[in-house]
Amino acid sequence: GVPLIDARLGERYRGEKEPIDPKAGHIPGALSAPFVENLDADRRFKSPDALRRRYEELGAAEGAVFYCGSGVNATHHILAMEIAGLPNALLYAGSWSDWSSRDAPVATGSEP
Template sequence: MLVSPNWFATRATSELLVVVDCRFSLADPQLGHQQYLQGHIPGAYYLDLNQDLSSPVQAHGGRHPLPHVATLAAKLSQMGITAATKVVAYDDSRFAFAARLWWLLRYMGHDRAAVLDGGFAAYRAAGLPVTSEIPAERSGQFVPKLKPEWVVDRMGVRQRQNQPNVKLVDSREGERYRGEREPIDPVAGHIPGAVNYPWQQVTDEGGRLRSPQDLRTYWSEVATADEIVVYCGSGVTACVNLLALEAAGIQTGKLYAGSWSDWCSYPLD
């Protein structure tokens, strides 16, 4: 689930490897694609958080609803992805967007998915080549095999809120969790019963995932729960925590896909 730049460099020409650039900026939605056009890992395709890894926003469902499965599967097929393909996603935001693709792939039944540890910055620091050449479409057949039990909706959260064997994890920064600051959504605060594990804390300053041992310690207070329901603002950076749970050997994580932006779109009680 994690590859280093050096691991990647020795396998970059493999026909069974597809690399996906997921760089994105919530403040400037065009920036990630512009960066990709200026320079990316050779052979990498680009997927946009808003256009490719989400579906259109509705009245409810959050700011980044899960993408339509058939639409994303068609795009993955055009990259040459089959059941045998290893897919490596990267960004430059401490897994904020690469982890979304990693989680989506596994949710759609493709377990041969990984993220580039340290992202594009670590790749460049290793002195590896970049290009502005856009790869051609390839012939593939991505067949989704959904794992619907990995996703929880608002009603599912409400049903689980008071269950002692379930932990609800808010992945946003502490200020947003506590309701002291809310720069995006119309309502501040958190879902009652949630505990706060900010997503940035599972990586170091270089954007590399903390060691499995460190992560097991970090998650120790929720590790024994039968289910760990993870959310953030819109179901994107929560995937970083799901990645970190998996790295710690904890496989009970589920995503509240609509997250706080869905929760607060309803009357709060």
């Protein structure tokens, strides 16, 4: 299958901080890849080659499902994959707000 990637900042992924939703942490098995790491020092998207390398390292060169808190920041990854020329970038539209409101497992810490 394709990887599930959490676009939020590390502190929210690890469950150290949750300013909005009822539970802190991440979906078990999800990889942490903060969307801000798609940007260079000028806050512009990195080059297509740099983005492609990032997604290859995440195991997402053939596609991925992205989520964040509410589905907004995850779309940043979808655009970055388009810039990189990579296929099958999908959005979990409900994102963490949906997952954390259900009786679903939650992981904390740095490991997926």
